[in-house]
Amino acid sequence: MARVTRQLNWIGRRLLLGLGQTAAVVLFIFVLTEALPGDAAVALAGDQPDPERIARIRAALDLDRPAAERFLDWAAGLVRGDLGTSLVSGRPVADYLTGGFGPTVTLACATLLVLLPLSVGLGVLCARREGGPLDRTLSALTLAVHSVPEFALGVLLATLFGLWLGWLPPTAVGADPVTEPAVLVLPVLVLVSRPVCTISRLVRAGMIDAMASPYVAQAQRYGVSGARVRWTHALPNALAPAAQQLARTCDWLLSGVIVVEALFVIPGLGTVLIDAVAARDVPVVQGMAVVFGVVTVLANLGADLVARRFAPRAEAVA
Amino acid sequence: MNQRRSGLARRGFLLATATATAAALALTAGCSADTGKTADSKNAAEAGTPKRGGTLRAAFAGGGANETLDPHAANLFVDAARAKALYDKLADFGTDLAPVPRLAERWEPNETLDTWKITLRKAAFHDGRPVTAEDVLYSYRRIADPKGTFRAKASLEPIDLAASRALDANTVEFKLKRPYAEFPNVLAAFGAYIVPKDTSSFDRPVGSGPFTFGSFTPGKSLIVKRNDAYWEGAPHLDQVEFVVATEESARTSALLGGQVQYAHELTPATARTHEGKGKIEVVRLPGSSMQGFVMKTDRPPFNDKRVRQAFFLIADRKELVDGALSGAGEVGNDLFGKGYQYYASGLPQRTQDLDRARALLKEAGAENLKVTLDTAPAATGFVEAAGIFKEQAAKAGVTVEVKVGNKDTYWKDILNNGTFASYRSGSMPIESHISQRLLTGSTTNATKWQQKDFDDLYQQAQSTRDEKERAALYERMQRRLYDEGGFLIWGFADWIVATAPAVHGVSKQAPANTLDWARFDRLWLA
Numbered sequence: 001m002a003r004v005t006r007q008l009n010w011i012g013r014r015l016l017l018g019l020g021q022t023a024a025v026v027l028f029i030f031v032l033t034e035a036l037p038g039d040a041a042v043a044l045a046g047d048q049p050d051p052e053r054i055a056r057i058r059a060a061l062d063l064d065r066p067a068a069e070r071f072l073d074w075a076a077g078l079v080r081g082d083l084g085t086s087l088v089s090g091r092p093v094a095d096y097l098t099g100g101f102g103p104t105v106t107l108a109c110a111t112l113l114v115l116l117p118l119s120v121g122l123g124v125l126c127a128r129r130e131g132g133p134l135d136r137t138l139s140a141l142t143l144a145v146h147s148v149p150e151f152a153l154g155v156l157l158a159t160l161f162g163l164w165l166g167w168l169p170p171t172a173v174g175a176d177p178v179t180e181p182a183v184l185v186l187p188v189l190v191l192v193s194r195p196v197c198t199i200s201r202l203v204r205a206g207m208i209d210a211m212a213s214p215y216v217a218q219a220q221r222y223g224v225s226g227a228r229v230r231w232t233h234a235l236p237n238a239l240a241p242a243a244q245q246l247a248r249t250c251d252w253l254l255s256g257v258i259v260v261e262a263l264f265v266i267p268g269l270g271t272v273l274i275d276a277v278a279a280r281d282v283p284v285v286q287g288m289a290v291v292f293g294v295v296t297v298l299a300n301l302g303a304d305l306v307a308r309r310f311a312p313r314a315e316a317v318a
Numbered sequence: 319m320n321q322r323r324s325g326l327a328r329r330g331f332l333l334a335t336a337t338a339t340a341a342a343l344a345l346t347a348g349c350s351a352d353t354g355k356t357a358d359s360k361n362a363a364e365a366g367t368p369k370r371g372g373t374l375r376a377a378f379a380g381g382g383a384n385e386t387l388d389p390h391a392a393n394l395f396v397d398a399a400r401a402k403a404l405y406d407k408l409a410d411f412g413t414d415l416a417p418v419p420r421l422a423e424r425w426e427p428n429e430t431l432d433t434w435k436i437t438l439r440k441a442a443f444h445d446g447r448p449v450t451a452e453d454v455l456y457s458y459r460r461i462a463d464p465k466g467t468f469r470a471k472a473s474l475e476p477i478d479l480a481a482s483r484a485l486d487a488n489t490v491e492f493k494l495k496r497p498y499a500e501f502p503n504v505l506a507a508f509g510a511y512i513v514p515k516d517t518s519s520f521d522r523p524v525g526s527g528p529f530t531f532g533s534f535t536p537g538k539s540l541i542v543k544r545n546d547a548y549w550e551g552a553p554h555l556d557q558v559e560f561v562v563a564t565e566e567s568a569r570t571s572a573l574l575g576g577q578v579q580y581a582h583e584l585t586p587a588t589a590r591t592h593e594g595k596g597k598i599e600v601v602r603l604p605g606s607s608m609q610g611f612v613m614k615t616d617r618p619p620f621n622d623k624r625v626r627q628a629f630f631l632i633a634d635r636k637e638l639v640d641g642a643l644s645g646a647g648e649v650g651n652d653l654f655g656k657g658y659q660y661y662a663s664g665l666p667q668r669t670q671d672l673d674r675a676r677a678l679l680k681e682a683g684a685e686n687l688k689v690t691l692d693t694a695p696a697a698t699g700f701v702e703a704a705g706i707f708k709e710q711a712a713k714a715g716v717t718v719e720v721k722v723g724n725k726d727t728y729w730k731d732i733l734n735n736g737t738f739a740s741y742r743s744g745s746m747p748i749e750s751h752i753s754q755r756l757l758t759g760s761t762t763n764a765t766k767w768q769q770k771d772f773d774d775l776y777q778q779a780q781s782t783r784d785e786k787e788r789a790a791l792y793e794r795m796q797r798r799l800y801d802e803g804g805f806l807i808w809g810f811a812d813w814i815v816a817t818a819p820a821v822h823g824v825s826k827q828a829p830a831n832t833l834d835w836a837r838f839d840r841l842w843l844a
Contacts, residue, residue, distance in 0.1 A: 036726075049733050049762060091536070166575075171577060174538075
């Protein structure tokens with residue numbers, strides 16, 4: 001019981017800290033977008049920068065009010081659960097988020113589904129054959145793949161499988177991933193390519209350490225089978241650092257997949273963010289910052305919980 | 319099903335015969351019609367019988383958040399293409415940028431050119447209501463609303479809307495604030511679409527265009543369906559889906575992979591790679607984009623016209639077109655609107671002359687000149703052209719320092735600041751170019767060309783009824799700009815679109831944003 005309360009206390013503290021972090025991120029984003037040259041009026045005016053028109057747009061968008069006032073208004077709205085409206089289209093920011101959320105989350109989930117078993121499997125496999133030809137080949141391969149930028153890999157895969165071989169659709173343009181899951185294959189491949197390298201290497205290192213540890217030796221002396229030692233005793237310890245890396249991957253999947261979304265025409269959160277920054281659509285950028293902030297905090301909290309569960313001795317560190 | 323198809327085929331055959339006859343007539347009639355149009359109808363006739371049916375998917379670069387179905391708020395190419403499918407304007411620009419009647423059947427000015435009577439053709443909105451003079455006035459008043467920020471507002475400025483009225487259901491009388499011979503240009507202005515009276519919501523847009531609204535997901539897709547009652551005849555296609563793919567490589571892949579049949583705005587490199595290989599058809603629309611540099615004529619060193627003339631002579635235009643546009647374009651002659659109505663084509667083509675440039679600079683006391691060239695990746699080839707010009711200038715002893723700025727705010731940054739900057743412009747009539755950029759009171763006068771006698775010439779042209787006399791006045795204005803203006807116009811970029819081989823009827827002449835550009839009602843799938 002005491003342990004459960006301690007756990008809840010810990011989660012509470014972590015959530016509070018996360019809330020503070022999110023607020024700081026949002027304030028930071030606001031300051032940064034304010035510091036960007038030009039505002040929504042200028043971006044909207046484009047190559048017709050008629051000064052009178054810009055002034056009129058600025059007045060219509062309330063951009064002529066002081067920055068602090070606009071920020072406080074927005075923050076007040078946020079407390080009420082109102083994310084505000086886009087400067088450009090006048091549509092609620094929440095619409096943008098929900099619109100972009102679906103494709104991005106679908107993509108992220110598909111990626112995780114492939115990523116988890118693949119990287120754990122590869123990591124364990126390499127650890128078992130430590131120093132052998134298979135280990136060395138896989139290590140070289142993961143290093144090589146990790147150093148290829150997503151954009152290049154994406155273009156390469158789309159050209160090879162989409163255009164030359166014609167096996168898969170080269171983009172997801174106009175398609176619904178739910179009814180045509182084939183459009184997700186190439187984007188997921190590109191997304192998996194880098195994290196699989198880092199995570200499998202972390203699992204491999206963790207496994208090698210764990211397999212060399214006294215408790216594994218003890219378990220082996222008791223006659224526990226090799227597979228059982230590997231999967232139930234060594235692996236959980238090896239997973240703690242990998243879980244934290246996975247949390248980082250989750251953040252990245254939500255916000256860092258911009259290149260993949262652009263390349264394969266998936267109208268997700270990354271695309272929304274890029275468009276909003278280019279248009280200086282501050283409310284949308286802020287709304288995204290809140291979402292990314294919250295997701296990052298929750299993912300890291302989850303990862304720490306997993307790490308504590310798998311390797312309680314690491315608690316002091318966390 | 320078979321029955322229906324054969325009936326449709328027959329109708330298609332009649333249509334094609336009509337087109338072919340028209341083309342033949344135009345050819346035998348000689349050269350009175352403008353060459354662009356003749357060539358176009360010939361292309362259409364050669365391409366075979368239009369077939370009815372099918373869905374065409376068209377990929378455009380988009381703006382995500384910026385996307386809107388409010389035709390007056392159109393800002394991007396994709397907005398314009400969508401608006402064109404759903405709505406009509408009173409007029410639109412032909413391939414030579416002269417206004418062509420659309421919803422307006424004809425226009426007649428009074429003697430002093432400050433009152434124009436517009437007669438509307440018989441046309442109906444998608445819900446069956448006829449398009450009336452009241453709808454026109456409502457649409458224009460909405461655009462010109464002082465509180466609004468619609469782009470066409472500046473174009474409509476010459477109209478005194480309070481004094482304009484509907485003479486009857488089909489006739490609008492526009493009172494202007496001053497004589498304006500080129501008033502029909504206003505009717506064709508970007509974004510001046512006619513919406514039904516009292517429309518304020520565009521969730522389910524109702525227009526008078528060739529297609530009716532199907533469904534819309536902002537940032538993703540718009541589906542429109544054939545309007546069988548369209549005044550110009552129903553489109554061939556059953557349906558068009560506009561999809562958004564901002565990355566050029568994605569548009570190319572989607573086209574090559576058969577996911578879309580029309581891709582807007584490809585790079586010259588992509589076009590060269592795939593041209594003539596049978597997988598896609600590349601269409602280059604000439605004269606779509608003017609490319610150049612602006613010299614601010616009101617400040618040193620460019621307030622001395624000899625320095626400007628020297629810069630005109632420094633540019634090796636062929637090298638700029640080959641380098642910055644990958645050869646996809648043609649050289650410019652320091653004048654806007656090559657190939658357009660009123661273009662002064664008789665002036666000699668300017669070529670590089672470094673000796674003369676050096677002599678002019680010496681005369682102006684500007685030896686060892688140093689200038690900063692502002693540029694930004696705001697348009698294709700900008701940064702490349704700046705680099706090439708820097709090298710060319712060095713040969714004439716001029717040091718050009720290239721400063722790369724922010725692309726999102728570029729146009730505002732260079733409007734009043736700096737002395738020398740990269741510049742680009744889409745197609746518009748030469749008159750609009752002059753009135754928006756070269757008069758003392760112009761709102762986007764980036765060259766700061768403010769000359770009383772030039773303003774007078776423009777005003778004189780606008781109160782001249784006779785088209786020949788007007789052309790002579792335009793020529794005088796252009797000669798002046800050619801001699802000592804602030805626009806160093808080194809080239810005209812082709813606009814590149816590509817289609818699947820099955821797509822027919824794409825105009826090969828229409829510059830971007832003119833009537834025949836992105837005209838999906840004229841396309842068919844074979």
